[in-house]
Amino acid sequence: MTHNDAFRQIIAQSSFFQKCGSNFLEKCESESQLIKAPKNKIVFITGDHAQRFYVIRSGWIKVFRETEEGEQAVLYVLGEGEIIGECAIFNDNKYPYSAEATEDCELFSLSLAVLRAEIDSNHAMAIHMLNTQAKRNWVQDREIEHRTLQNAPQRIGCFILRHANPSAKGKTSIQLPFDKTLLAARLGMQPETFSRALSKLKTEANLTVKGSIIEIEDVGTLSKYCCSACSSTYPCEDLPQ
Amino acid sequence: MTHNDAFRQIIAQSSFFQKCGSNFLEKCESESQLIKAPKNKIVFITGDHAQRFYVIRSGWIKVFRETEEGEQAVLYVLGEGEIIGECAIFNDNKYPYSAEATEDCELFSLSLAVLRAEIDSNHAMAIHMLNTQAKRNWVQDREIEHRTLQNAPQRIGCFILRHANPSAKGKTSIQLPFDKTLLAARLGMQPETFSRALSKLKTEANLTVKGSIIEIEDVGTLSKYCCSACSSTYPCEDLPQ
DNA sequence: CGAGGGTTTGAAGTGCATCAAATAGTGTGG
DNA sequence: CCACACTATTTGATGCACTTCAAACCCTCG
Numbered sequence: 001m002t003h004n005d006a007f008r009q010i011i012a013q014s015s016f017f018q019k020c021g022s023n024f025l026e027k028c029e030s031e032s033q034l035i036k037a038p039k040n041k042i043v044f045i046t047g048d049h050a051q052r053f054y055v056i057r058s059g060w061i062k063v064f065r066e067t068e069e070g071e072q073a074v075l076y077v078l079g080e081g082e083i084i085g086e087c088a089i090f091n092d093n094k095y096p097y098s099a100e101a102t103e104d105c106e107l108f109s110l111s112l113a114v115l116r117a118e119i120d121s122n123h124a125m126a127i128h129m130l131n132t133q134a135k136r137n138w139v140q141d142r143e144i145e146h147r148t149l150q151n152a153p154q155r156i157g158c159f160i161l162r163h164a165n166p167s168a169k170g171k172t173s174i175q176l177p178f179d180k181t182l183l184a185a186r187l188g189m190q191p192e193t194f195s196r197a198l199s200k201l202k203t204e205a206n207l208t209v210k211g212s213i214i215e216i217e218d219v220g221t222l223s224k225y226c227c228s229a230c231s232s233t234y235p236c237e238d239l240p241q
Numbered sequence: 242m243t244h245n246d247a248f249r250q251i252i253a254q255s256s257f258f259q260k261c262g263s264n265f266l267e268k269c270e271s272e273s274q275l276i277k278a279p280k281n282k283i284v285f286i287t288g289d290h291a292q293r294f295y296v297i298r299s300g301w302i303k304v305f306r307e308t309e310e311g312e313q314a315v316l317y318v319l320g321e322g323e324i325i326g327e328c329a330i331f332n333d334n335k336y337p338y339s340a341e342a343t344e345d346c347e348l349f350s351l352s353l354a355v356l357r358a359e360i361d362s363n364h365a366m367a368i369h370m371l372n373t374q375a376k377r378n379w380v381q382d383r384e385i386e387h388r389t390l391q392n393a394p395q396r397i398g399c400f401i402l403r404h405a406n407p408s409a410k411g412k413t414s415i416q417l418p419f420d421k422t423l424l425a426a427r428l429g430m431q432p433e434t435f436s437r438a439l440s441k442l443k444t445e446a447n448l449t450v451k452g453s454i455i456e457i458e459d460v461g462t463l464s465k466y467c468c469s470a471c472s473s474t475y476p477c478e479d480l481p482q
Numbered sequence: 483c484g485a486g487g488g489t490t491t492g493a494a495g496t497g498c499a500t501c502a503a504a505t506a507g508t509g510t511g512g
Numbered sequence: 513c514c515a516c517a518c519t520a521t522t523t524g525a526t527g528c529a530c531t532t533c534a535a536a537c538c539c540t541c542g
Contacts, residue, residue: 046472065386065472073389073472075382090375097382119368126367127360133374134331140381141316141338145306147388148314148429151497181520188389193498195522211507231287231306231314392529422488434530436490452539 007032007108010057014081017055019128024118033109037061037101043084045098050088052109056080059105060178062185063097074185077102077178087133089116102182142232142239147188150229152197155187157205157226158236160214166235168219176212201225248273248349251298255322258296260369265359274350278302278342284325286339291329293350297321300346301419303426304338315426318343318419328374330357343423383473383480388429391470393438396428398446398467399477401455407476409460417453442466 001009007029011017017025034057037043043054046065054061056079063076063084075097078084088095089112118125146155163174176183184194201207205225206217216222223234232238242250248270252258258266275298278284284295287306295302302325304317316338319325329336330353359366387396404415417424425435442448446466447458457463464475473479 065382067390067470067472069469071390071470073386075385087375087378090372091379096379119371123364123367126364126371130360130367130371130374131331133371133378134328137328137374137378137381138332138337140378140385141306144316144381144384144388144429145314147385149308149312179520188385190499191521192500192523196498199522228310229308229312231308420488431531432489433491433532437530440490 003032003034004029006034006057010055010081010108014055014083016081016083016132020118020125021122024114024122024125027114027118028110031111031114035107035109037105037107039101039103041101041105043099043101043107044095046095048095050085050093050095051112053083053085053088053112053115054099055083055108055110057106057108060102060182061105061107062100062102062182064100064185065097072185074182074188077182077186079177086112086115088112089119090133102178139239145231149231150226152187152189152193153200153204154226154229155189156183156194156197157201157222158230159183159187160207160216161219161223161226161234162236162239164216164219166237168216170218170220171216172219173213173215176214180212244273244275245270247275247298251296251322251349255296255324257322257324257373261359261366262363265355265363265366268355268359269351272352272355276348276350278346278348280342280344282342282346284340284342284348285336287336289336291326291334291336292353294324294326294329294353294356295340295348295350296324298347298349301343301423302346302348303341303343303423305341305426306338313426315423315429318423318427320418327353327356329353330360331374343419380480386472390472391467393428393430393434394441394445395467395470396430397424397435397438398442398463399471400424400428401448401457402460402464402467402475403477403480405457405460407478409457411459411461412457413460414454414456417455421453 011025035054037059043061044050058080061078061084062074063078064072064074066072084099085095093112119129120126146158150158160174163177164172180194180198181191184191187194189197198207198209201222202209205222207222208215208217219234227234227236230236252266276295278300284302285291297320299321302319303315304319304325305313305315307313325340326336334353360370361367387399391399401415404418405413421435421439422432425432428435430438439448439450442463443450446463448463449456449458460475468475468477471477
């Protein structure tokens with residue numbers, strides 16, 4: 001596959017780029033660079049002077065902030081078609097978080113200056129960015145709600161439900177998108193807690209777990225267990241992932 | 242004071258309105274309504290069809306989401322000059338959270354349609370909103386970090402430090418802006434936990450507490466205690482409040 | 483002075499973290 | 513195809529942080 005084909009393929013499935021004008025897409029395409037980020041590669045660090053942002057072609061990128069002692073708070077885990085680091089243009093050209101490849105990843109690197117110019121000159125693009133930022137905003141508001149009101153098993157169940165087919169009734173199943181240690185961090189808990197909390201879910205909400213495959217005996221039971229500690233009701237259509 | 246004087250006084254100290262064009266401000270002024278929200282008044286509820294947004298003239302407004310059982314997650318507590326509910330224009334004209342007066346408040350009610358029209362027609366305004374949303378975004382990212390990495394006494398100390406004079410060295414003092422029960426909820430803990438955690442801070446970081454006045458014996462000691470569990474270092478200038 | 487809300491304190495329980503170790507799973511070279 | 517190394521995951525034991533429930537205390541205001 002040529003570089004441009006690869007680029008277009010990702011663009012086609014990226015909610016961010018789908019609404020961008022073809023003029024801007026062409027500019028991006030022509031100057032885009034495909035980056036291979038092997039597992040554990042740090043893409044950038046909080047405070048780095050930012051010149052590029054990234055579109056994920058493959059793999060999962062962990063977005064986090066870290067104390068001097070190395071304690072991490074994972075803010076997002078982003079995958080195919082999602083963008084990282086674009087927010088640096090609103091933060092004095094400094095990345096407000098760090099990003100690390102959690103497995104071998106491929107990223108398209110794009111110019112922040114091109115993005116900035118597009119936003120500044122193209123009103124539709126500014127509106128599009130505004131929608132993107134606003135949406136990310138209430139996703140984070142929800143995250144705070146989840147961490148405040150849901151306990152560990154409920155947060156896991158909530159994550160599972162958001163990955164299940166939203167129209168599923170009764171029996172269904174999902175595959176966890178990345179490994180359990182990373183998911184634990186994403187949900188704000190320790191790996192040991194994750195393991196025990198998932199065990200508890202097996203009993204309380206009637207799940208079967210085989211590796212990364214989760215079989216849900218009854219979506220209603222699971223959602224009742226999880227969504228009772230949340231302001232939203234199942235199916236929680238307005239949250240991604 | 243006339244309505245318009247009161248309006249202009251608030252606008253003058255609102256970071257949001259300071260960068261808006263005079264044309265827009267006049268439109269807002271002419272159709273603004275001063276609302277008195279007595280203590281415990283619900284300004285709006287999650288999911289309400291939104292036609293107005295609000296600028297706080299006085300008092301503290303609690304922004305939260307709530308489960309069916311009445312458990313609340315407080316997302317923000319907003320005060321003078323801050324705006325609430327504007328984000329409904331990016332959310333299908335539904336408020337994504339509830340808002341309640343925690344004391345007798347005065348609000349200016351403004352038209353979302355006017356705001357929407359301004360954003361759609363005025364590029365500078367769109368860019369301004371973009372900056373506002375992006376900033377709120379990383380404020381929320383930080384909130385998640387704080388709740389993940391800091392324990393209760395550290396979160397309280399962090400809040401105190403953000404309310405202290407940023408150039409203070411050594412001894413200084415602050416007054417808590419609202420009551421301790423609300424502050425506890427704002428920081429994601431129970432009132433009892435707040436009380437005990439503040440006691441612990443008195444010992445660990447050498448504070449004196451008299452009602453809502455907190456005397457800090459040494460800012461360095463306090464920041465060392467709190468900021469060690471955070472990715473930022475004191476003074477944490479990029480966070481508001 | 484008494485009522486009521488805010489705040490603190492006490493006692494007990496729960497959930498999650500921590501540390502340690504066992505087990506399962508995966509990829510490697512022989 | 514097997515043994516080994518390495519990582520991911522689970523399990524056990526224990527401790528701590530925070531919550532919960534209950535009651536006392538304090539402060540303000542009518």
